[in-house]
Amino acid sequence: MRSWNTPRGGGDIVYGLGLIGALIHYIAEANAFWPALLGILKALIWPVFLVQSLL
Numbered sequence: 001m002r003s004w005n006t007p008r009g010g011g012d013i014v015y016g017l018g019l020i021g022a023l024i025h026y027i028a029e030a031n032a033f034w035p036a037l038l039g040i041l042k043a044l045i046w047p048v049f050l051v052q053s054l055l
Contacts, residue, residue, distance in 0.1 A: 015047065022046045 026039025042049075 018046055019043055 022043035030036035030039050
């Protein structure tokens with residue numbers, strides 16, 4: 001079990017900044033409600049797209 005006071009890498013902040021950037025990008029590109037909702041869902045799972053394109 002991991003305790004909360006152990007040092008971690010900077011992955012949380014990187015994911016958070018990526019999430020905010022992806023939200024801004026996908027919502028700005030959307031022109032209706034459903035594409036905006038799909039953009040929010042895509043922003044939540046953007047690392048999946050990144051890993052898939054890297055592999």
